[in-house]
Amino acid sequence: MNEEKVKLPDSLLEYIGQWKNKKGNVIMVLHKVQELYGFIPRAVAMEVSTLINIPLAKIYGIITFYHLFKLKKPGKYRISVCLGTACYLSGGNDIMAELENILGIGVNHTTDDGIFSIEAVRCLGCCGLAPVLVINEKVYGKLKKEDLAAILGRYRNQEAAVKA
Amino acid sequence: MSIVNIKINERTYQVNEDLSILEAARLMQVKIPTLCSHPDLSQSAACGLCVVKLKGTSKMIRACATPVEEGMEITTHDAELFEIRKTVLELILSNHPNSCLTCQRNQECELQRLAAEFGIREESFEKKLRDKPADTSTTSLILDPVKCIGCGRCVEVCQKVQNVFALEFIGRGFKMRIAPAGNITLNESPCIKCGQCSAHCPVGAIVEKDETAAVWTGLRNEKLYPVVQIAPATRVALGEAFGLETGTLVTGKMYALLRRLGFKAVFDTSFGADLTIMEEASELVDLLKNHPDHLPLITSCCPSWVDYLEKFYPDLIEHFSTAKSPHEMLGVMAKTYFAEKQGLKAQDIFMTSIMPCTSKKYEITRTDEMFASGVQDIDVVLTTRELARMTKASGIDFLSLPDEDADNILGEYTGAGVIFGATGGVMEAALRTAYYFITGEKLANIDVQPVRGLTGIKRAEIDIKGQKVKTAVAHGIGNVHVLMEEIREARRSGKPMPYHFIEVMACYGGCISGGGQPYWVNNEVRKKRTAGVYQDDKNHKLRMSHENPFIQKLYGTYLGKPLGEKSKKLLHTDYKPRPLYYK
Amino acid sequence: MVKLNLNELEKLRKNTKDECSTEIIVSMGTCGIAAGGNEVYDYFSKEIVKQGLPDVLLKKTGCLGLCYIEPNVIVKTKDQPAILYGNVNMETAIRILNEHVRNSQIVNDFVVAMPSEDIYCLCKKQPEKR
Amino acid sequence: MNRYIFLSEPGNRSSDLFFYIQKALAEKGLDKKIGLVRTQNVGFYSSMPVMRVIPDDIVYKDLTHENINRIIEEHFIHKKPVTQLLHKVASPYVRLENRNEYYKQFRIVLRNMGCIDPENIRDYIKRDGYRGLEKILKNKMTPDDVIDELKISGLRGRGGAGFPTWKKWKLTQEVPGDEKYVICNADEGDPGAYMDRSTLEGDPHSILEGMTIAGFAVGSRQGYIYIRAEYPLAIKRLEIAISQARELGLLGPNILGTDFSFDIELRWGAGAFVCGEETALIASIEGNRGMPRPRPPYPSVKGLWDKPSVINNVETYANVPVILDKGGSWFAKIGTETSKGTKVFALTGKTKNSGLIEVPMGMTLREIIFDIGGGIKDNKKIKAVQTGGPSGGVIPESYLDTPVSYESLQKLGSIMGSGGMIVMDEDDCMVDVSKYYLQFAVDESCGKCSPCRIGGKQLYDLLEKISKGSAVDQDLDRIKRIGQAMLKASLCGLGQNTPNPVLSTLKYFPEEYDEHIRMKKCRTGKCKDLVTYLIDPDKCIGCSLCALRCPVKAITGEKKKPYFIHQDMCIKCGECYNVCKFSAVKRD
Structure with missing residues (x-):
C-alpha cells in the first residue's frame, strides 16, 4: 500500500496556502519544498500533488526537467563548481577533477558521510573571480587546485569539532 | 470557416483556413513525412521531419503545426528538403535499435516504413541507445525505452485525452525518456492499462503484452478443451489486417478462423453482453423503483474505467454496477454451465478472449470474483492485433474463409449485445431492456440516437412512461471528470442527482478504437467501425437482450433470475479503493 | 509611506537631498559580495x-562593472573628488x-584611477554617431 | 587641496616616480594644496606611466624627472598646461569622459550602477527614476504615443535576434481583450554572461518602470518577471523594489492616482537554459516543463495562458524609461543606422580587465577588447572572441575591426545574443572550445525535438572523437550534415543555434581541426589525449622541480642530471611544463 503520509511543516502549508489559487504555482511550491528539505522527498511530492491538485507524474516531469531540483538529499556542504565559460577557460574543469579526486565522488554525488556533495553550475556571475566554487553560500574565487585541500579541510575540522 | 488560397509546389488550391499545412497537403495527395503528428492529438512538433519551405521566410517551418494562411506559397519536396529530412531521419535511427526483425511492430512500424521510403541504406551516425530496461510490470503492456523515439504521442494521449497521467517525460535532453513518476514501474503508477499509448505509438516502444504463445500452448495441450469468445468490436476491425475496408463485418469468418486454429467451441462475447444487460438493467430498475437515493448507476464493463474509478473516484464506488463485464460473464458460464453440459470440469476448459482491449488482460485476475468458476474464468486475452498476427503465422487464408456460426448457447446474440462495441452502446442496450422491464413494452424508438456518436459527453433524457430517466455517456476517460464532479457536487450539496444512469468507456469512441485494435486509428476509422457495429445491430431480428432465447434458456435452466442468488455469485463482482501510487 | 499622486513624485525627487557630507558606497552585487564586499560593508x-x-x-550599490578589482568602495x-x-x-x-x-587623506595604492563620476555618470553627453 | 594628481605606473610599483613628485611638490610648497594619489589606471589602459590632473582633467605622459619639474612649474604654478607632454590623443580643457577615444563606454542601461542604493527607491527617483512613467501619465499620452516614441527610438530586443520592440508591443496592443501580460525574461543563462543579473541587482526599479510602461502601452494590468533562482540577491532586491514601488503607488491599483493599474509578480526559473526561449519561458511560468512549442502563434498574440503577452529581456526594459524620459530621437542618435542605442557586454576571458561594460552600438570589437578590456593578459596573442554564448560563434582576430551591430555579427556567423563576450587567446583550442559549448547545449537541450536531442549529442561525440585523435575526415562531413539539419529543422532557437560554435570555428580555424584529425596534434595542449610532454636532456639541469610538482609521480631522475617522464603514468596535466624555468619540458 501507499507509504505513510507525511505531515508537512506549517511553514510549507502556509506557503502552499498562499500559492494554491495562483495559476502555474507548482514550480514555486517545489522551490519552497527544496528550501526546507534540501531536496524533494517523494512523500512530500505526493502531498503537494494532492494539495495543489497536480498529478505526481507532472511534478516528476518538472523535477527531472529543471536542474535545480534534486531527488536525492545533498551533502551538508554543497559544493558548486562554476563551469561557466570564463571559469572553464581558467581551468574550472581542473578544479572539478581535483575536487572529485579529493572527495572520491563524482558530480551530483554525496560523500558517504553525507558531508559534501558536488554539483556543476553554469556561471555564478563572478567571472572576474574565475575560477570559482561555492560551498553553501560562501564563494571561493581565483582558485588554484592546490587550495582545495585546505578549504575542504576547514569544513572537515569544523565537522569534527561539532562532533567532539 | 473561410476558404483560403494557397500554393503547394506551385499549384494553387483552396482549402479551409483551420487546416495545418500538413493536413492541407494531405488533402491534395501530397504526403509530408511525420512521426509525431497524429490527428487525435495536438501537434507537438517534435520529430522535425515535416519541415517545409515557405516563400518569404528563410527558415524551414513545421507543416504539422503551421496553419495555412491566405497566399502562402509552400514547397513540400525538393532536393534540400529531402537531404535535411533524411539527415533527421538518420539521426532518429541512430537512437533506435535495428531490431526490426524481432520487433512486435515489424511491418507495422511508422519509422521502419519511412526508412524504407527514404531509401536509407547505411548508418551514417554511430548508434546511441537509451540504456534502460523494459518495463514489463503490468499484465497488459510493455514499455521499452530503448525503442522510444520521443515523439510524445503516448504522453499526450495518457495526459490530455485520458487524464490518467501515468506517463510523463522524465529527464531532459538526450537522456529524456517516457516513464511513470519517479523510479517506479507502470504497475505501481496510476496506469489503467487502456493501451491508448500503444495504439498511438509510431514504433514498438509501447506494445501489448503478447500472449499468442500462451494460446498456442493451450491449443496444443490435449488435456484441455479450448474455447474462445470474440468481443463485439473485434469483428469490425480484424478485417483491416487483411486489407478489407475498415468497418467490414467479419464475424462469420472469425468463427471459422478460430475453429481452424483449433478451438473446439467458439462463443461470442455479445452473448455475454446480453447477459450483462439482464443483470445491469435489473440493477437499474431496482434502483429506480426502490432506491432512487442510491442513483446514479454507473456501468462497469470497461476494466480501465473500473481501475480508474477505484483509483481516482473511490468515493463513488457504491454507484458502480456490480455486474461483471460481458467476457467475464461468458467466461464463468463457459466454465460452469457449458462445462457441466459437456461433462467437463472447470479446469479442463481453456478459455481465450479475443478483445479490442489491452486492459482485459489485466481484468482477468483483477479480483477473486474472476475465479468464480473455481479456476481463473478467462485463461488468456488476445487483442485483435495479436489475433491478426496469429492468423498470419498459422498460414490460414483469412479472406477465403467461409462464414460460419458460433456455438450455442453461448454464441447467439442480439443487436443489443453487439452495440457494446461502440460508445453509448451499453447505455442503449440497457435502456431497451430496462424500458421493457419497467413497462412490459418495447421501446418505441429502439435506436437511441442521442447516446450515439463521437461527442465526448452525451446527455439524454429517456421517458419511461412518465419517469424521466436522465442519462449520460462519457468516453475517452479524460471526459469523465465532468460527470463525476457533478455527482460529487450533488452529493455534497444534497441537490437532486443530475443523472440516473451513466455509461463510461475509457477509450475515445468506445471499444471499436480500443487500445488493442489494429493501428492507424483516426475519427474516419472510428466512424466506419462504429457503423459496422450498428449495421450488425440492424441485421439482427432480435435487438433486445431479454429477447435472446438462449439468455432466457440460461436463466430458466441454470441461473434462475437476474440478481438472484446464483446470478449474484457468478455474475457479479465488487470494487475497492486503490492507491494512485503503490510506491 | 503614503501613495504619491502625479504631482508629488517630482516634489519627492527634488526634495530628496544628501543628508551627509561624506558617503561611503560599497559595491554589493553578487561579484562584490563574493569577493568580500559584505565583510567590508559590515565593518564600516x-x-x-x-x-x-x-x-x-x-550605502550599498550594484555592480560597477569592474569585476576584476572587486570589492569596490x-x-x-x-x-575632494569622489575616489574609487x-x-x-x-x-x-x-x-x-x-x-x-x-x-x-586618500589611501594611495588602492585608488582605481579616475574620479568615480566617470564610471557611473555617463549619460551626460551622447557619443558621436557612427 | 584644490588639485589632485592621479599617478598610474603600470607594473612598476617600486619606481621612485611617486616619491619624486611628492618631493618636488613639497619643495615648491605645494604639498598642502595638491594631493598626490597613486592609482591603478587613469581611466584607460596605458603601458606607460601617466598622470592625470584633477579637476583640470589633463593627462600627461613621458614622466621623466625633468618633465615633472616642468609640469609643476608651468601647470601648477603658472596654470598653463604643458601641451608638449599631453597624452597623444588628449587635448586640454576637454573632460575625459567626453572623449570617445578615452573613455569609450556610454551608459544608459547601467546609468545608475554605482550611484544608487538599489534597496532605496528614493535614490532611483532622485536620479530621474519613474520620470518616464510620470511623463506618460502627466502628459496624458496614449498607448500609441508610447509605442510611437519607441518606434522613433529604434530600440530592438536585447535578448537575441533584435526584433523591434515597438513592433512587438504593437502586435500585442492590437489584439482585442483586456487580459494581457507583460513578461520580463530574466532567465539569463549564457555561461559567462551576467549583464541582467547585475542590472537587476544594481537598478531593479528601472526594470519595474520599463515593464509598467510596457503595461500601459499594450493594455496589460499584470506583469511577471521570470528570474533565475540562481540569482538570490537579484530576487531579494526585486522583491524590495516591488514592495517599495507599491507603497509609493508606483505599482498596484491606480498608479500615481490615475486610473492606470499595473502590478508585477516574480516567478523563479529552476535551472533550464532553454527557458530563455520565449515559448519555453511561458510554459515554465504556467508550471510546466519548459519545452518550446512551434510559432506561430507568437506570444504577442497567444502567450501566457493563451493571452497576448509581451516578452522582453531585462536590458530591453531598462532602456525604456530613458527613452520615454529623454525622447526617442535622443536615443536614436546613438548607435548605427540599424542598431540604435548601446549594448551591455560581460567582457570576460583573457582580457586584462574583465567586467560589465556598456558601449554605443557600432564600436568595434577591437576597441572593446583593447581599449576597454586593456588587451590580453600576460602579453599573449588574441585568437578569437566569442559572442552570443552557446548560440553564438567565434569571431577570429582578423575581423576585430567589425563594428558591433545585430547584422554585422550575424554576417560573421555569430549573434549579438544577450551580451556575453569571451576573449580567447593563443592558448585556447578551438576544438576544445566548441566541445565546451556543445556540451552545454547537449546538457540544456530540452529533448523534445529530435534534430536537437540526437543531433546535439552526435555532434558532441564527434568533437570528442576529434579531440581524442580518433576522428576521420568523413567526420567533418558528418558534422556539417548534422549542423545543417539542426539549423533548419530544430524547433527553437536553442537547437537551431547549437551548431553555431562548431560551424564557426570550422569556418575560421579549419587548420586546427585538420591538425587534430590528420596529425593527431593539439597545438595548445588543451586536448590532453593528443599531447606528449617530454624533457629535453640538453636543457634539463636536474633541478627536480618538475618531479616534485608532478601529481602522479611520473617524473623520475637524479639531481643535476636530466629527468625523465614516464609516459604510461603521465596524466598530461602540464604542471611540469608550467614550472620548468629552463624550457626543458617540451609539449608535442
Whole structure:
C-alpha cells in the first residue's frame, strides 16, 4: 500500500496556502519544498500533488526537467563548481577533477558521510573571480587546485569539532 | 470557416483556413513525412521531419503545426528538403535499435516504413541507445525505452485525452525518456492499462503484452478443451489486417478462423453482453423503483474505467454496477454451465478472449470474483492485433474463409449485445431492456440516437412512461471528470442527482478504437467501425437482450433470475479503493 | 509611506537631498559580495556607530562593472573628488576609514584611477554617431 | 587641496616616480594644496606611466624627472598646461569622459550602477527614476504615443535576434481583450554572461518602470518577471523594489492616482537554459516543463495562458524609461543606422580587465577588447572572441575591426545574443572550445525535438572523437550534415543555434581541426589525449622541480642530471611544463 503520509511543516502549508489559487504555482511550491528539505522527498511530492491538485507524474516531469531540483538529499556542504565559460577557460574543469579526486565522488554525488556533495553550475556571475566554487553560500574565487585541500579541510575540522 | 488560397509546389488550391499545412497537403495527395503528428492529438512538433519551405521566410517551418494562411506559397519536396529530412531521419535511427526483425511492430512500424521510403541504406551516425530496461510490470503492456523515439504521442494521449497521467517525460535532453513518476514501474503508477499509448505509438516502444504463445500452448495441450469468445468490436476491425475496408463485418469468418486454429467451441462475447444487460438493467430498475437515493448507476464493463474509478473516484464506488463485464460473464458460464453440459470440469476448459482491449488482460485476475468458476474464468486475452498476427503465422487464408456460426448457447446474440462495441452502446442496450422491464413494452424508438456518436459527453433524457430517466455517456476517460464532479457536487450539496444512469468507456469512441485494435486509428476509422457495429445491430431480428432465447434458456435452466442468488455469485463482482501510487 | 499622486513624485525627487557630507558606497552585487564586499560593508557599518560618525552615510550599490578589482568602495567627501578604491580587503577598509573618511587623506595604492563620476555618470553627453 | 594628481605606473610599483613628485611638490610648497594619489589606471589602459590632473582633467605622459619639474612649474604654478607632454590623443580643457577615444563606454542601461542604493527607491527617483512613467501619465499620452516614441527610438530586443520592440508591443496592443501580460525574461543563462543579473541587482526599479510602461502601452494590468533562482540577491532586491514601488503607488491599483493599474509578480526559473526561449519561458511560468512549442502563434498574440503577452529581456526594459524620459530621437542618435542605442557586454576571458561594460552600438570589437578590456593578459596573442554564448560563434582576430551591430555579427556567423563576450587567446583550442559549448547545449537541450536531442549529442561525440585523435575526415562531413539539419529543422532557437560554435570555428580555424584529425596534434595542449610532454636532456639541469610538482609521480631522475617522464603514468596535466624555468619540458 501507499507509504505513510507525511505531515508537512506549517511553514510549507502556509506557503502552499498562499500559492494554491495562483495559476502555474507548482514550480514555486517545489522551490519552497527544496528550501526546507534540501531536496524533494517523494512523500512530500505526493502531498503537494494532492494539495495543489497536480498529478505526481507532472511534478516528476518538472523535477527531472529543471536542474535545480534534486531527488536525492545533498551533502551538508554543497559544493558548486562554476563551469561557466570564463571559469572553464581558467581551468574550472581542473578544479572539478581535483575536487572529485579529493572527495572520491563524482558530480551530483554525496560523500558517504553525507558531508559534501558536488554539483556543476553554469556561471555564478563572478567571472572576474574565475575560477570559482561555492560551498553553501560562501564563494571561493581565483582558485588554484592546490587550495582545495585546505578549504575542504576547514569544513572537515569544523565537522569534527561539532562532533567532539 | 473561410476558404483560403494557397500554393503547394506551385499549384494553387483552396482549402479551409483551420487546416495545418500538413493536413492541407494531405488533402491534395501530397504526403509530408511525420512521426509525431497524429490527428487525435495536438501537434507537438517534435520529430522535425515535416519541415517545409515557405516563400518569404528563410527558415524551414513545421507543416504539422503551421496553419495555412491566405497566399502562402509552400514547397513540400525538393532536393534540400529531402537531404535535411533524411539527415533527421538518420539521426532518429541512430537512437533506435535495428531490431526490426524481432520487433512486435515489424511491418507495422511508422519509422521502419519511412526508412524504407527514404531509401536509407547505411548508418551514417554511430548508434546511441537509451540504456534502460523494459518495463514489463503490468499484465497488459510493455514499455521499452530503448525503442522510444520521443515523439510524445503516448504522453499526450495518457495526459490530455485520458487524464490518467501515468506517463510523463522524465529527464531532459538526450537522456529524456517516457516513464511513470519517479523510479517506479507502470504497475505501481496510476496506469489503467487502456493501451491508448500503444495504439498511438509510431514504433514498438509501447506494445501489448503478447500472449499468442500462451494460446498456442493451450491449443496444443490435449488435456484441455479450448474455447474462445470474440468481443463485439473485434469483428469490425480484424478485417483491416487483411486489407478489407475498415468497418467490414467479419464475424462469420472469425468463427471459422478460430475453429481452424483449433478451438473446439467458439462463443461470442455479445452473448455475454446480453447477459450483462439482464443483470445491469435489473440493477437499474431496482434502483429506480426502490432506491432512487442510491442513483446514479454507473456501468462497469470497461476494466480501465473500473481501475480508474477505484483509483481516482473511490468515493463513488457504491454507484458502480456490480455486474461483471460481458467476457467475464461468458467466461464463468463457459466454465460452469457449458462445462457441466459437456461433462467437463472447470479446469479442463481453456478459455481465450479475443478483445479490442489491452486492459482485459489485466481484468482477468483483477479480483477473486474472476475465479468464480473455481479456476481463473478467462485463461488468456488476445487483442485483435495479436489475433491478426496469429492468423498470419498459422498460414490460414483469412479472406477465403467461409462464414460460419458460433456455438450455442453461448454464441447467439442480439443487436443489443453487439452495440457494446461502440460508445453509448451499453447505455442503449440497457435502456431497451430496462424500458421493457419497467413497462412490459418495447421501446418505441429502439435506436437511441442521442447516446450515439463521437461527442465526448452525451446527455439524454429517456421517458419511461412518465419517469424521466436522465442519462449520460462519457468516453475517452479524460471526459469523465465532468460527470463525476457533478455527482460529487450533488452529493455534497444534497441537490437532486443530475443523472440516473451513466455509461463510461475509457477509450475515445468506445471499444471499436480500443487500445488493442489494429493501428492507424483516426475519427474516419472510428466512424466506419462504429457503423459496422450498428449495421450488425440492424441485421439482427432480435435487438433486445431479454429477447435472446438462449439468455432466457440460461436463466430458466441454470441461473434462475437476474440478481438472484446464483446470478449474484457468478455474475457479479465488487470494487475497492486503490492507491494512485503503490510506491 | 503614503501613495504619491502625479504631482508629488517630482516634489519627492527634488526634495530628496544628501543628508551627509561624506558617503561611503560599497559595491554589493553578487561579484562584490563574493569577493568580500559584505565583510567590508559590515565593518564600516559597525565602525560608524562605534566611532560616532553621524555625518558619514554608508550605502550599498550594484555592480560597477569592474569585476576584476572587486570589492569596490567609493568614498565621497565634501571638497575632494569622489575616489574609487579597488581590491578592498579588511586592511584597506580600516585605512580608508581612518585616513580618508576621518582625515581626508586618500589611501594611495588602492585608488582605481579616475574620479568615480566617470564610471557611473555617463549619460551626460551622447557619443558621436557612427 | 584644490588639485589632485592621479599617478598610474603600470607594473612598476617600486619606481621612485611617486616619491619624486611628492618631493618636488613639497619643495615648491605645494604639498598642502595638491594631493598626490597613486592609482591603478587613469581611466584607460596605458603601458606607460601617466598622470592625470584633477579637476583640470589633463593627462600627461613621458614622466621623466625633468618633465615633472616642468609640469609643476608651468601647470601648477603658472596654470598653463604643458601641451608638449599631453597624452597623444588628449587635448586640454576637454573632460575625459567626453572623449570617445578615452573613455569609450556610454551608459544608459547601467546609468545608475554605482550611484544608487538599489534597496532605496528614493535614490532611483532622485536620479530621474519613474520620470518616464510620470511623463506618460502627466502628459496624458496614449498607448500609441508610447509605442510611437519607441518606434522613433529604434530600440530592438536585447535578448537575441533584435526584433523591434515597438513592433512587438504593437502586435500585442492590437489584439482585442483586456487580459494581457507583460513578461520580463530574466532567465539569463549564457555561461559567462551576467549583464541582467547585475542590472537587476544594481537598478531593479528601472526594470519595474520599463515593464509598467510596457503595461500601459499594450493594455496589460499584470506583469511577471521570470528570474533565475540562481540569482538570490537579484530576487531579494526585486522583491524590495516591488514592495517599495507599491507603497509609493508606483505599482498596484491606480498608479500615481490615475486610473492606470499595473502590478508585477516574480516567478523563479529552476535551472533550464532553454527557458530563455520565449515559448519555453511561458510554459515554465504556467508550471510546466519548459519545452518550446512551434510559432506561430507568437506570444504577442497567444502567450501566457493563451493571452497576448509581451516578452522582453531585462536590458530591453531598462532602456525604456530613458527613452520615454529623454525622447526617442535622443536615443536614436546613438548607435548605427540599424542598431540604435548601446549594448551591455560581460567582457570576460583573457582580457586584462574583465567586467560589465556598456558601449554605443557600432564600436568595434577591437576597441572593446583593447581599449576597454586593456588587451590580453600576460602579453599573449588574441585568437578569437566569442559572442552570443552557446548560440553564438567565434569571431577570429582578423575581423576585430567589425563594428558591433545585430547584422554585422550575424554576417560573421555569430549573434549579438544577450551580451556575453569571451576573449580567447593563443592558448585556447578551438576544438576544445566548441566541445565546451556543445556540451552545454547537449546538457540544456530540452529533448523534445529530435534534430536537437540526437543531433546535439552526435555532434558532441564527434568533437570528442576529434579531440581524442580518433576522428576521420568523413567526420567533418558528418558534422556539417548534422549542423545543417539542426539549423533548419530544430524547433527553437536553442537547437537551431547549437551548431553555431562548431560551424564557426570550422569556418575560421579549419587548420586546427585538420591538425587534430590528420596529425593527431593539439597545438595548445588543451586536448590532453593528443599531447606528449617530454624533457629535453640538453636543457634539463636536474633541478627536480618538475618531479616534485608532478601529481602522479611520473617524473623520475637524479639531481643535476636530466629527468625523465614516464609516459604510461603521465596524466598530461602540464604542471611540469608550467614550472620548468629552463624550457626543458617540451609539449608535442
